[in-house]
Amino acid sequence: AQSVTQLDSHVSVSEGTPVLLRCNYSSSYSPSLFWYVQHPNKGLQLLLKYTSAATLVKGINGFEAEFKKSETSFHLTKPSAHMSDAAEYFCVVSEAGAGSYQLTFGKGTKLSVIP
C-alpha cells in the first residue's frame, strides 16, 4: 500500500530565504509523485510531478523537487521565498503499474512567509 508523510505541518520562512518542505513516501511499485499547492479557499494546483524520468524535477514559480529512491523522499525546495508562496502544500503519490489509480495525499504543510 502507498502512503505519504509530510514531516512538517507548518513551516515559516522570511521573504527571500530558502524554502524546504519535506515529504517521505512508501510505495510497493514505481511511484509517480506530485506536489500540489492550495491557496486559501481555492482549489489545488499542480506544482510539479515526477514520473520516472529525471530525478530533479522543476515546476512552476521557481519550485523544484528531487526524487531520492534510496531515501524514499521527494522534498520540495525554492531558493527564495516570495509572499505569494504562502499557501498549503500537498505531497501526493500514485503507484504506477499497481493497477490502483488512487492518489494518496499527505496531510499538508502550511507555508507562512514573513515579510
Place this chain on the structure above:
Amino acid sequence: NAGVTQTPKFRVLKTGQSMTLLCAQDMNHEYMYWYRQDPGMGLRLIHYSVGEGTTAKGEVPDGYNVSRLKKQNFLLGLESAAPSQTSVYFCASSYRDTEAFFGQGTRLTVV
C-alpha cells in the same frame, strides 16, 4: 477551457437531508475521484471511477454513494446527511496515473 466543474459551490443541509454533488470534466479523462478535505487531514479519497459505469470505494466511503453513467460526469450522493459530513469536497479527474486536475470545491455544512 472549463476543466473540472463542480456544482454547487456551497450548500447547507439539515441532518437527514439528501443531496447530490455533480462533477463534470471536459478533458475526456478516464479516471475521476471524489475527495473530502478536513483541517489537518489532507485530502481523503471517498470513491473513484476508472471508467464509465465503474466505481470503487476509497478510504472513507461510508455514508456516500457515487455513479458514473457518463464518462464526463461523476456524481456524489449523500442519502442522509450527518454533521460529520461537514467538509469541503473536491472532485478530480486524470488520465490514468498522471496528474489530476481538480475542481474548485464544494463547501458543505450539515447542521
